[in-house]
Amino acid sequence: xxxxxxxxxxxxxxxxxxxxxxGICPFLGVSNKTSTAIGMSGAVLFVMVLxxxxxxxxxxxxxxxxxxxxxxxxxxxxxxxALVQMVEIILKKxxxxxxxxxxxxxxxxxxxxAILGVAILVIQKDFDLMKSVVFAVGTSLGxxxxxxxFAGIREQMELVKIPKGMKGVPxxxxxxxxxxxxxxxxxxxxxx
Amino acid sequence: MGNFxxxxxxxxxxxxxxxxxxxxxxxxxxxxxxxxxLGMGLATTFVLFMxxxxxxxxxxxxxxxxxxxxxxxxxxxxxxxxxxxxxAYVNDLHKSLGIFIPLIVVNCIVLGRAEAFASKNNxxxxxxxxxxxGIGFTIALVMLGSVREFLxxxxxxxxxxxxxxxxxxxxxxxxxxxxxxxxxALMNKxxxxxx
Numbered sequence: 001x002x003x004x005x006x007x008x009x010x011x012x013x014x015x016x017x018x019x020x021x022x023g024i025c026p027f028l029g030v031s032n033k034t035s036t037a038i039g040m041s042g043a044v045l046f047v048m049v050l051x052x053x054x055x056x057x058x059x060x061x062x063x064x065x066x067x068x069x070x071x072x073x074x075x076x077x078x079x080x081x082a083l084v085q086m087v088e089i090i091l092k093k094x095x096x097x098x099x100x101x102x103x104x105x106x107x108x109x110x111x112x113x114a115i116l117g118v119a120i121l122v123i124q125k126d127f128d129l130m131k132s133v134v135f136a137v138g139t140s141l142g143x144x145x146x147x148x149x150f151a152g153i154r155e156q157m158e159l160v161k162i163p164k165g166m167k168g169v170p171x172x173x174x175x176x177x178x179x180x181x182x183x184x185x186x187x188x189x190x191x192x
Numbered sequence: 193m194g195n196f197x198x199x200x201x202x203x204x205x206x207x208x209x210x211x212x213x214x215x216x217x218x219x220x221x222x223x224x225x226x227x228x229x230l231g232m233g234l235a236t237t238f239v240l241f242m243x244x245x246x247x248x249x250x251x252x253x254x255x256x257x258x259x260x261x262x263x264x265x266x267x268x269x270x271x272x273x274x275x276x277x278x279x280a281y282v283n284d285l286h287k288s289l290g291i292f293i294p295l296i297v298v299n300c301i302v303l304g305r306a307e308a309f310a311s312k313n314n315x316x317x318x319x320x321x322x323x324x325x326g327i328g329f330t331i332a333l334v335m336l337g338s339v340r341e342f343l344x345x346x347x348x349x350x351x352x353x354x355x356x357x358x359x360x361x362x363x364x365x366x367x368x369x370x371x372x373x374x375x376x377a378l379m380n381k382x383x384x385x386x387x
Contacts, residue, residue, distance in 0.1 A: 019365050021221035025300060028216065070276060073294045074268040081261055113217050113298040120291055163377075165384070169213055170377040177369030184366060 003134045005190045010138030013189050016114055017146040018180040023114030027147060028172055030105070037151035041144030043105040045137070047087060048115050051080050052136040055119040056129055076119050081110050114143060150179060199320050202328030209332035210379040214300040218292045219333060220368040226349045229337030230330065231285045232292065235274050237326025239296050240305060243267045244322030247310040263306045264297065271296045301329060339371050 014020060017027045023044070030040045055076050063069050088106045091099040109115060118139050122132040153175055162171050208214045215236070222232040246266050254262045275293045278286040286293065296302065305325055310318040338348045344363035346354045361367050 021217050021365070021368070022295075024216040024220060025214075028213070070272060073272050073275065073297055074265060077264055077268050077297050078261065081264060111298050111300055111303065113295045116298050117291060117295060120294055124291070165377045165381040166373075170373045170380065173369050173373030173376065177366045177373060180366040180369055181361070184361075184364065 003131070006131065006134050007138035007141070009190050010135060011142040011145055012183065012186040015142045015146055015183050016118070016139045017143055018176065018183045020117075022117040023112050023143055026108060026112055027143075027150065027176070028169060030108075031147055031151040031154055031172075034148060034151045034155060036105075037147045038144075039101055040105045040108075041140070041147050043102040043109055044112065044114065044143055045140040046102065047080075047084060047106070047109050048118055048140045049133060049136045050087065051083055051115050052119055052122055052132050053129070054079050054083060056122060056132050059123055072120070072123075076116055080115055080119070084110050114139070146179070146183075150176065153179070195317065195320050198317060199324040201321070202325035203331065204328075204383065206325075207328045207332055207379070208301045208325055209329060209336075210376050211383075212301075212304075213376075214304055215329065216372075217295065218299060219336065220365075220372060222289055222292050223333055223337040223340055223368065224344075224363050225341045226334055226337040228285070228288055229333035229335075231278075231282070232289055233326070233330025233333040235278065235289075235293060236296055236299060236301070236329055237323065238274050239267060239270045240302055240326040240329075241319055241322030242270045243302060243306060244310040244318040245315055246270075247306045248313060248315045248318035251311050259311065260303075260307075263303060263311075267302050267306065268297050301325065336368075336371060336375060339375065340367055343367070343371070 010016070016022050017024065026040055026044075030036050058075060058079060059072070063072060063075065084106055088099075091102065091106075118136055122135060125135075127135060150172075154172065157171065157175070166174075202208060204211075206212060209216075209219050218232055218236070223229045243263075243266050247263055250262075250266075271294060274296070275286075278289075278293060305322060309321045313321070340362050342348055342353065343359055344361075344367065345358040346352060346356055347358075359367075362371060
């Protein structure tokens with residue numbers, strides 16, 4: 001039951017993009033089409049879960065064990081960068097169709113702050129490994145939910161007449177604001 | 193390009209927040225008040241010019257293929273320095289900025305300037321560029337923070353301006369997106385007029 005609450009909270013109540021402002025760059029960058037939004041979401045789900053497991057293990061068995069916690073930021077970002085490269089190489093060999101679907105989004109993920117953000121949050125919240133994985137899955141589903149929703153709206157917006165100065169990013173931000181307003185309605189849905 | 197021009201480049205013409213739209217995550221997240229915006233802006237400025245200096249110094253020693261990981265390690269070291277020093281000296285600010293201080297590492301402005309400027313120019317120019325970009329980022333953050341604090345709590349930098357209840361929504365998440373969107377539209381309009 002705990003895990004279910006954790007997932008619902010990560011998707012709706014504390015949505016990573018609209019409530020916690022992590023991963024805004026891909027949120028604004030690849031949300032022009034629903035199909036690219038789905039591809040990006042898949043890549044984020046994959047890398048976020050892997051990265052959270054890796055960084056969690058490194059934190060527990062290397063950083064905590066040798067009391068070098070101050071190296072957290074450096075080691076995490078290196079792990080994530082290396083992981084993304086590795087995933088790219090392995091996918092290319094093992095599953096070419098999956099690579100074709102996710103390939104172009106993978107390099108973008110290294111600078112996606114949602115990945116590093118979740119890795120650090122999990123440690124700050126003192127989750128165990130199982131909880132961390134569930135949290136990572138929930139968070140990336142929340143990211144996917146917001147991204148696909150937003151892409152759908154943006155596709156429709158192509159057909160609308162928009163004032164000159166508002167075109168492009170400004171109107172996208174305001175739409176995101178209204179979307180965030182809607183998500184604000186979920187506050188208090190589950191308590192953790 | 194003259195040194196002065198490089199310095200002022202980041203203020204309006206290539207403002208990282210309003211024109212280049214880089215580093216949106218901290219921009220939206222920490223600007224609940226003008227003070228938080230200022231703190232975040234100064235922390236990022238420090239990382240920007242320090243990493244620009246070091247990268248322009250060691251650029252010839254780094255092989256082209258591994259330059260991105262090398263840059264990231266340099267940036268991450270300075271982020272760790274600012275993270276630990278802020279925790280020690282300005283603990284309250286450190287608490288309210290929270291997770292977004294370590295996340296300066298993945299702020300696209302820092303890596304973007306390293307890749308686009310510091311890896312091609314000498315130390316002095318890189319320093320000036322980092323400082324200018326940082327100041328542009330700080331100005332934008334303080335602007336956004338002031339607007340949100342004013343609308344949300346009728347105050348700027350903690351000083352009450354009108355005696356009334358604020359609109360709470362502007363301090364919460366939706367207000368961040370909406371204020372940022374309108375400010376960016378305003379900047380677009382103004383910069384078009386200047387041309």
